[in-house]
Amino acid sequence: GAGVSQSPRYKVAKRGQDVALRCDPISGHVSLFWYQQALGQGPEFLTYFQNEAQLDKSGLPSDRFFAERPEGSVSTLKIQRTQQEDSAVYLCASSYGTGGERQYFGPGTRLTVT
Amino acid sequence: AQRVTQPEKLLSVFKGAPVELKCNYSYSGSPELFWYVQYSRQRLQLLLRHISRESIKGFTADLNKGETSFHLKKPFAQEEDSAMYYCALPRPSGSARQLTFGSGTQLTVLP
Numbered sequence: 364g365a366g367v368s369q370s371p372r373y374k375v376a377k378r379g380q381d382v383a384l385r386c387d388p389i390s391g392h393v394s395l396f397w398y399q400q401a402l403g404q405g406p407e408f409l410t411y412f413q414n415e416a417q418l419d420k421s422g423l424p425s426d427r428f429f430a431e432r433p434e435g436s437v438s439t440l441k442i443q444r445t446q447q448e449d450s451a452v453y454l455c456a457s458s459y460g461t462g463g464e465r466q467y468f469g470p471g472t473r474l475t476v477t
Numbered sequence: 478a479q480r481v482t483q484p485e486k487l488l489s490v491f492k493g494a495p496v497e498l499k500c501n502y503s504y505s506g507s508p509e510l511f512w513y514v515q516y517s518r519q520r521l522q523l524l525l526r527h528i529s530r531e532s533i534k535g536f537t538a539d540l541n542k543g544e545t546s547f548h549l550k551k552p553f554a555q556e557e558d559s560a561m562y563y564c565a566l567p568r569p570s571g572s573a574r575q576l577t578f579g580s581g582t583q584l585t586v587l588p
Contacts, residue, residue: 396575396576398575403580404580405481405563405565406563408576411575419575454521463509465523467522
């Protein structure tokens with residue numbers, strides 16, 4: 364079936380604007396992760412959902428970042444009042460269970476804040 | 478806190494030469510480790526995980542607990558191996574098994 368999809372693939376926002384990034388995980392996958400990847404760095408964890416429950420948001424860099432997965436499938440990462448340091452690729456990943464199985468990554472959304 | 482270090486940002490080898498991508502980790506306990514790969518214009522994907530002890534595309538990785546390393550090796554590199562490689566360590570326990578990634582090594586295999 365289809366893999367993890369993310370939209371938009373590219374987003375340019377003026378500083379101060381709000382943005383919403385969408386992730387469609389693989390159907391039936393319980394776990395969903397968001398990562399932030401700055402240029403030249405590896406992905407860094409932002410937040411984790413098990414079904415609709417957000418069980419870990421320890422990686423969210425500030426209270427401007429908010430994520431939800433209301434029905435346990437599609438997830439949205441929202442960034443309010445974007446800043447230049449928010450420019451990065453935002454990756455979504457899903458996995459079948461909760462035991463540390465392989466994660467399947469989406470193509471990412473490249474956010475550029477001008 | 479757990480940490481993954483990939484000391485080489487860039488690595489170039491000639492086709493047919495052996496290649497080793499280094500990964501060191503800090504972790505208390507018995508770690509699981511993964512190698513993820515990102516080919517040009519493709520998404521990040523799992524290459525191999527140490528507990529399966531398998532060889533994928535000719536690559537192997539052995540966990541050395543004494544040296545806290547999980548280096549990725551291939552005896553004869555191919556041009557199609559050119560990609561970005563990330564070593565990753567999942568959180569040991571708890572509800573979230575998020576991955577801690579190294580900063581990656583860009584491998585270029587020259588013709």
